[in-house]
Amino acid sequence: MWRTVLLRSIKINLDVLVTIAVIVALVGSALAVALSVHHWRETLQELQVLKQEAKALDVEWGQLLLEQNSWGGYARIEQLAQQQKMQAAPLQDVVMVQP
Secondary structure: OHHHHHHHHHHHHHHHHHHHHHHHHHHHHHHHHHHHHHHHHHHHHHHHHHHHHHHHHHHHHHHHHHHHHHHOOHHHHHHHHHHHOOOOOOOOOOOOOOO
16 A cells, blocks of 8 residues: 555656646756847848948948049059159151160
């Protein structure tokens, strides 16, 4: 009789322990999923910010290329040579001879 009561109480205690372990595992898994989703959202937001920065840098790069081309253009160089150094391109009818 005591043996049956003891076996039943052990079985009940074992069932309770298994139930508690399953609940703890379930709650732990739910927390891990929530943390993972939160981390994913933060990473996605950071990615979007970085993409916007990359677009802005691409636009700035294009503007700098245009500026570089305009500063280094032949017309600009000729204009600066005429204004600052009083230089001019040789006329077509003048022939330059080297000694």
